[in-house]
Each structure stands twice: as structure tokens, then as C-alpha cells.
Amino acid sequence: MDLNLKDKKALIFGSTGGIGRSIAEALIKEGASVYINGRTIEKCKAIAQEIGAAGFYAGDLTQKGIAANITGQMITDHKGIDILVTNTGGPKKGSFLEVDLEQWESDFQSLWLSVVESxxxxxxxxxxQKFGRVLLITSLAAKEPLPGLTTSNGLRAGLAGLVRSISNEYAKDGITLNLILPGYTNTDRLKALNLSEEKVKEMIPAGRLGEPEELADLATFLASPKAGYITGQSIAIDGGVLKGH
Ligand SMILES: NC(=O)c1ccc[n+]([C@@H]2O[C@H](COP(=O)([O-])OP(=O)(O)OC[C@H]3O[C@@H](n4cnc5c(N)ncnc54)[C@H](OP(=O)(O)O)[C@@H]3O)[C@@H](O)[C@H]2O)c1
Known part of the structure; x- marks a missing residue:
């Protein structure tokens, strides 16, 4: 299937590794001009070269204004934007009383306000330009709380409401906005959470972790002109963990 992604301009936040990098690589294979992001210039430069990205915009999404500056700069530099993927590193673990206000503020900035800014x-x-595709990478925590991921459980649920509201406003302009909810996916983030792989697999009907490339295939379709009638949706890719939502 030709997805008509050739020369589409895509900005993908949090894309030097993990899920974001896989989405970047998949869009590049389809001929899109992809601009990646991560916290440091050095890593962005190296990964952009490795995967054949058109360029990069380094910046730390826990900092106010960075997502706005990067998105604005990309639009100025390349005369527009067709595809925006919001994504960043996962938050620190902590039960409700272990999370102090400083962490709430930092996670609110990176998981929520950076999305609003961009x-x-x-x-x-x-x-x-009467065309746009927006994908928000969130988490199955948006629908089913994950143990100890308090800020993620709280903040990510709200983003679905925001997207439904915005997609109502922009559907007539040819712009779609959807959320992708990864389940347990084989990346550095999952390793950093230090979970028992055996126990995790027991919770997944498919009996295995998801691969970031599988998520990237879904993202690539949703980012394409072919997916123009899908908007305002939260789509889990989780091997069957979420049910009845
Ligand atoms: N993997 C899973 O099982 C899973 C499940 C549910 C939800 N999620 C969520 O999906 C998202 C992506 O997960 P992942 O597994 O791909 O994570 P990952 O492997 O840790 O990759 C995170 C990416 O985001 C970048 N990043 C981290 N902090 C950033 C910041 N402050 N500003 C800009 N970029 C930043 C990293 O680049 P640099 O290091 O170069 O900055 C890296 O490219 C996370 O929010 C995670 O919580 C993941």
C-alpha cells in the first residue's frame, strides 16, 4: 500500500531511542522528511545521521517553552509541518505520597504542557494547509493505572479528553489527532523500570512484550493521508491487556 508519505514533513519528539526512534525510522522508510528530538545535540546528531533523518532539534521537554520553540522553529525552517508526534521519556516511579510537588511540576511540563505548547x-x-496528522504517544496507564506510576496514571488520562476536544475543532480542516497507548514495549524505558519479565508476560494475553517496530507500523498508518477518517481516538497496542475500555 502506498501511504503517500513521501516528502511529508514530520517532527517527532523524544526520538533518539525507543518508540520515538522506531516511528522516525518507519516514516523515513516511507520517504518522509523526519526531524528528530532528544535532550542533547550530540546524541541527536549521531542518531539523525544513523537513521537518515532530515535534521534534528535538541531540547529538554521538562523545560517550559522548549516544545513551543522547537515546533515554531521547525515550521519556520521548513515552511510548515505535516506530522507531529509528541513523545518523551517516562516519569519516575512513586506512590502518591512519594511524589513531591517538584516532580508533579516537572512531569506536568513534560507529559502535558509540552504537548499543549507544540x-x-x-x-x-x-x-x-488543510492537512495535519498529530499522534500523542502516551501509555496504557491512560486507561488502567500502572503500579507506582502515579503522575503518568493521572496526567495521561486527561490528554485523551484534550484530544477529543481539539479533534472536534480541527476535523473539518483535514487534521486528525489520535493517541497511541503503548503496552509493555521492549525499550530501554521498560528495562529501567526493573520489572520481572516473567511476571509482565503473565499479564499480557499475547504472552510477550510488544516491539517498538510494531507500534511504529500503527503510527505510520495513522500519520498517513489514508487515515483521514480516524480522529479523536485512543488506540492501545498492548497484546490484549486492556479490555472493555
Ligand atoms: N516502553 C514501554 O513499555 C512503555 C509503556 C507505556 C508507555 N510508555 C511511554 O512511552 C514513551 C516512550 O517510551 P520509550 O519506551 O520509547 O522510552 P525510552 O526508550 O526511554 O526513550 C525515550 C526517548 O525520549 C527522549 N527523552 C527522554 N527525556 C526527554 C526529555 N526530557 N526531553 C526530550 N526528549 C527526552 C530520549 O532521548 P534522549 O535520551 O536523547 O533525551 C529517548 O529518545 C514514554 O513516555 C513512556 O513512559 C512506554
Whole structure:
């Protein structure tokens, strides 16, 4: 199937590794011009070269204004944006009383406000060209709380409401917005959480972890013009963990 992604301009946050990198690689294979992001210039430069990205915008999404600056800069530099993927590193673990206000503020900035900041810049540009694809990488925690991931459980649920609201406003402009909810996916993030792989697999009907490339295939379709009638949705890719939501 030709997904008509050739020369589409894509900005993918949090894409020097894990899920974001896999999405970047998949879009590059389809001929898109992909701009990647991560916290340091050195790593962005190395990964951009390795995967054949068109360029990069380094910046730390826990810092106020960074997502807005990067998105605005990308639109100015390349005269528009067709595809925006919001993504970043996962938050620290902690039960409710272990999470102090500083962590709430930092996680709110990186998981929530960075998304708002980049949408405020991208939507007017997409609207002007009557085409846009926005994908938010969140988590199955948006629908089913994960043990100890308090800020993720709280903040990610709200993003689905925000996307439903915005997708109502922008559907007529040819812009779709969808959330992808990864389940247990084989990346450095999962390793850092230090979970027992055996126990995790027992919770997954498919009996195995997801691969970031599988998620990237879904993202690539949703980012394409062919997916123009899918918007406002939260789509889990989790081997069957979530049910009845
Ligand atoms: N893997 C899973 O099982 C799973 C399940 C549910 C949800 N998720 C969520 O999906 C998202 C991606 O997960 P992943 O597994 O791909 O994580 P990962 O392997 O840790 O990769 C995270 C990516 O984000 C970048 N990043 C981290 N902090 C950043 C920051 N402050 N500013 C800008 N970029 C930043 C990293 O690049 P640099 O190091 O170069 O900055 C890296 O490219 C996370 O939010 C995670 O919580 C993952």
C-alpha cells in the first residue's frame, strides 16, 4: 500500500531511542522528511545521521517553552509541518505520597504542557494547509493505572479528553489527532523500570512484550493521508491487556 508519505514533513519528539526512534525510522522508510528530538545535540546528531533523518532539534521537554520553540522553529525552517508526534521519556516511579510537588511540576511540563505548547504552534500551520496528522504517544496507564506510576496514571488520562476536544475543532480542516497507548514495549524505558519479565508476560494475553517496530507500523498508518477518517481516538497496542475500555 502506498501511504503517500513521501516528502511529508514530520517532527517527532523524544526520538533518539525507543518508540520515538522506531516511528522516525518507519516514516523515513516511507520517504518522509523526519526531524528528530532528544535532550542533547550530540546524541541527536549521531542518531539523525544513523537513521537518515532530515535534521534534528535538541531540547529538554521538562523545560517550559522548549516544545513551543522547537515546533515554531521547525515550521519556520521548513515552511510548515505535516506530522507531529509528541513523545518523551517516562516519569519516575512513586506512590502518591512519594511524589513531591517538584516532580508533579516537572512531569506536568513534560507529559502535558509540552504537548499543549507544540499543538499551539502546529495547529494553525496545519490548518492553513488543510492537512495535519498529530499522534500523542502516551501509555496504557491512560486507561488502567500502572503500579507506582502515579503522575503518568493521572496526567495521561486527561490528554485523551484534550484530544477529543481539539479533534472536534480541527476535523473539518483535514487534521486528525489520535493517541497511541503503548503496552509493555521492549525499550530501554521498560528495562529501567526493573520489572520481572516473567511476571509482565503473565499479564499480557499475547504472552510477550510488544516491539517498538510494531507500534511504529500503527503510527505510520495513522500519520498517513489514508487515515483521514480516524480522529479523536485512543488506540492501545498492548497484546490484549486492556479490555472493555
Ligand atoms: N516502553 C514501554 O513499555 C512503555 C509503556 C507505556 C508507555 N510508555 C511511554 O512511552 C514513551 C516512550 O517510551 P520509550 O519506551 O520509547 O522510552 P525510552 O526508550 O526511554 O526513550 C525515550 C526517548 O525520549 C527522549 N527523552 C527522554 N527525556 C526527554 C526529555 N526530557 N526531553 C526530550 N526528549 C527526552 C530520549 O532521548 P534522549 O535520551 O536523547 O533525551 C529517548 O529518545 C514514554 O513516555 C513512556 O513512559 C512506554
Amino acid at each position: 499543538l499551539q504552534k502546529a495547529l494553525p500551520a496545519m490548518s492553513a
